Structure formats: C-alpha cells, structure tokens
Amino acid sequence: MEQPVPANNSRLRPVRGRGRLGKKLSPYLLTLPGGLWLVVFFLVPLFTMLSLSLQTGNPITGVFHLTWHWAEFSQQISLFHTQFLRSVGYALTATAIDLVIAYPLAYWITFHAGSKKNFFLLMLIIPFFVSFVIRTLAWEFILSDQGFVFGTLKNLHLLPQSFHVLATGTAVVAGIAYNFLPFAALPLYVSLEKIDSSLVEAANDLYASKRQAFLRVVLPLTIPGIFAAFLLTFVPALGDYVNASILGGTSTTMIGNIIQSQFLFNSDYPAASALSAILMAAVLVGIFLYARLLGART
Numbered sequence: 001m002e003q004p005v006p007a008n009n010s011r012l013r014p015v016r017g018r019g020r021l022g023k024k025l026s027p028y029l030l031t032l033p034g035g036l037w038l039v040v041f042f043l044v045p046l047f048t049m050l051s052l053s054l055q056t057g058n059p060i061t062g063v064f065h066l067t068w069h070w071a072e073f074s075q076q077i078s079l080f081h082t083q084f085l086r087s088v089g090y091a092l093t094a095t096a097i098d099l100v101i102a103y104p105l106a107y108w109i110t111f112h113a114g115s116k117k118n119f120f121l122l123m124l125i126i127p128f129f130v131s132f133v134i135r136t137l138a139w140e141f142i143l144s145d146q147g148f149v150f151g152t153l154k155n156l157h158l159l160p161q162s163f164h165v166l167a168t169g170t171a172v173v174a175g176i177a178y179n180f181l182p183f184a185a186l187p188l189y190v191s192l193e194k195i196d197s198s199l200v201e202a203a204n205d206l207y208a209s210k211r212q213a214f215l216r217v218v219l220p221l222t223i224p225g226i227f228a229a230f231l232l233t234f235v236p237a238l239g240d241y242v243n244a245s246i247l248g249g250t251s252t253t254m255i256g257n258i259i260q261s262q263f264l265f266n267s268d269y270p271a272a273s274a275l276s277a278i279l280m281a282a283v284l285v286g287i288f289l290y291a292r293l294l295g296a297r298t
Contacts, residue, residue, distance in 0.1 A: 049273045049276055050273070051066060051273075052270055053072055054067070055067060055069065055270050059269075060267075062267060064270060072271065072274040073277070076271055080255060080275065083255045083257075084282075086169075087238055087255040087256070090172055090237070090254060091176070091240075092234065093173050093177075094173050094180065094233070095234045098180060098181050099188075099226065099229060099230065099233075101177075102188050102229065103188055106185050107218075110189060110192040124185055125182055125186070128182065132179060132242060133242060135179060136175055136179065136243055139178055140175075140247055143171050143247065150164075166249075167251075168249070172244050175243035175247045176237045179240075180233045184229040184232065184233045187225045187228035187229040191226070191228070195221050195222070199221075200213050227291065230290070235283055235287075238256075238279070239256045241257045241259070244256065259276055
C-alpha cells in the first residue's frame with residue numbers, strides 16, 4: 001500500500017527566493033563585462049586626465065603633484081584659442097561636405113541600387129581596410145604640386161605654375177572630408193533603409209511631388225541619421241591631427257597637433273590634459289545644443 005506524500009515536503013517545493021534573486025542579478029551580470037571595460041579603459045583614463053590637468057610640476061623630471069591649479073585651463077585657452085577656432089572651422093566644413101556628399105549617395109544606394117546594395121556598401125567601406133595614415137599619404141600624393149592631377153593641369157597650361165594646394169586649409173579639410181566620408185554615409189543609409197516605402201507611395205497618391213515627398217516625408221524621418229552622421233564625423237574630425245600634420249603647414253595647425261606635441265615632445269602633461277578636457281567639454285556642450293536645436297530624441 002502506497003504511503004501518502006506529506007503536504008509539507010520541502011524537497012518538492014521550488015526555491016522561489018533564489019529564482020527571484022537570479023532574475024534580479026542577471027541583467028547586472030550580463031552588463032558586467034562591458035561595465036568593467038568602460039571603467040578600465042574610459043573612466044580611469046578620464047579621471048587620470050582630469051587629475052593631470054590640475055597638477056603642477058617639472059616637465060623635465062616628469063614629476064607632477066596635484067595642486068588644483070585651475071588657472072591652467074584659462075592659460076591654455078589664451079595660448080591656443082586660434083587653434084581651437086581653426087579646428088572647429090575645419091571640422092564643421094568637412095562635416096558639411098560629407099553630409100552633402102553622403103546623403104545623395106546613401107539615398108541612391110537605398111532606393112535605386114536594388115540587389116547591388118551590398119556591393120556598393122562594400123565599395124564604401126573598402127578604404128577602412130587601409131591604414132588611416134596610408135590613405136592620408138595617398139591624398140598628399142594626389143594634391144602635390146607636380147602630381148598626376150595638378151602636374152598634368154599645369155603641363156596643359158590650365159593652371160599657373162605657382163598654384164598649390166598642400167600646406168593650406170583646403171588640403172586639410174579635403175583630407176578630413178575624404179577620410180571620414182564613410183562615417184557620414186553609413187548612419188544615413190541605415191536611417192533611410194528604415195523608412196517604409198508605403199509612406200512615400202502614400203504621399204505620391206496624395207498628389208505630392210517628388211520634392212514635396214522628400215522634404216515632408218523622407219527628410220524628417222532621417223533626422224536621427226543626420227544627427228548620428230554629424231556626431232560620427234564632427235567629433236573625430238575636431239580632434240584629428242594626422243591630416244593637419246601631413247597635408248597642412250605651420251599655418252594650419254589644429255588643436256590635436258598641439259595636444260600631441262605637449263604630450264609626446266614637451267612632456268607637459270598638465271597642459272595637454274587641460275587642452276583635452278577643454279576640447280571634450282566644448283564638444284559635449286555643442287552636441288547638447290545641437291540635439292536640442294535639431295530635436296533628435298532618438
């Protein structure tokens with residue numbers, strides 16, 4: 001005869017406390033690797049940089065102490081405000097050029113490339129397989145005075161022999177725009193790809209012209225993509241120093257060149273850290289104002 005199982009048998013009851021605890025901890029455990037990565041490689045260097053910007057010492061011996069020297073910021077602004085303004089101007093110009101070129105390019109790939117979308121996207125990102133420095137050196141060869149472009153035009157007497165582009169702001173902006181064009185095109189393509197084609201068809205059914213359909217349907221829906229393209233292009237372009245070093249001259253120095261020089265050659269770590277902190281703060285304030293103006297909540 002079978003024995004009845006006691007109603008209070010603890011072995012048959014699930015441990016509810018442990019299950020609830022596991023559900024509460026699982027999101028934190030999943031984000032732990034990424035969180036540790038951000039702490040080690042972002043927060044720690046960030047606080048180190050901010051700490052260095054408030055230190056004073058001897059660049060020759062490399063010994064610095066935290067003295068809360070806040071005057072370092074105003075001193076660096078007064079010394080290098082020209083490079084700051086020049087960097088902002090170059091970055092804005094290059095970003096505007098990239099947006100003007102990338103938007104029609106992304107639009108054509110999205111709506112007219114058909115089954116060859118992946119091929120054209122691959123062609124767009126192929127330059128990333130080449131070193132950034134090599135691409136800039138190739139651009140220097142293209143823009144050289146006696147290169148195959150300007151040299152040929154000079155031999156045909158279409159340009160004066162004194163004409164040159166290297167060591168000018170035009171060459172630096174051209175190099176920045178060329179190197180960061182895919183950063184602008186890819187977010188725009190993703191934003192355009194998300195648009196439901198039935199919305200454009202509905203606009204056409206309501207007797208909207210192609211221009212009206214673009215301005216009232218397509219363009220507003222791609223504002224988040226424009227915002228992302230602006231960020232991904234403007235932020236790295238603002239701190240770039242490779243293009244100014246290779247394609248520019250003494251009159252085209254950007255703030256990235258000053259920071260590099262202060263860190264690597266002068267060993268003036270407080271000055272370089274202060275310049276980096278000022279640049280980062282200016283970028284954050286500018287991005288916040290730009291987002292509020294554009295209204296890109298997403």
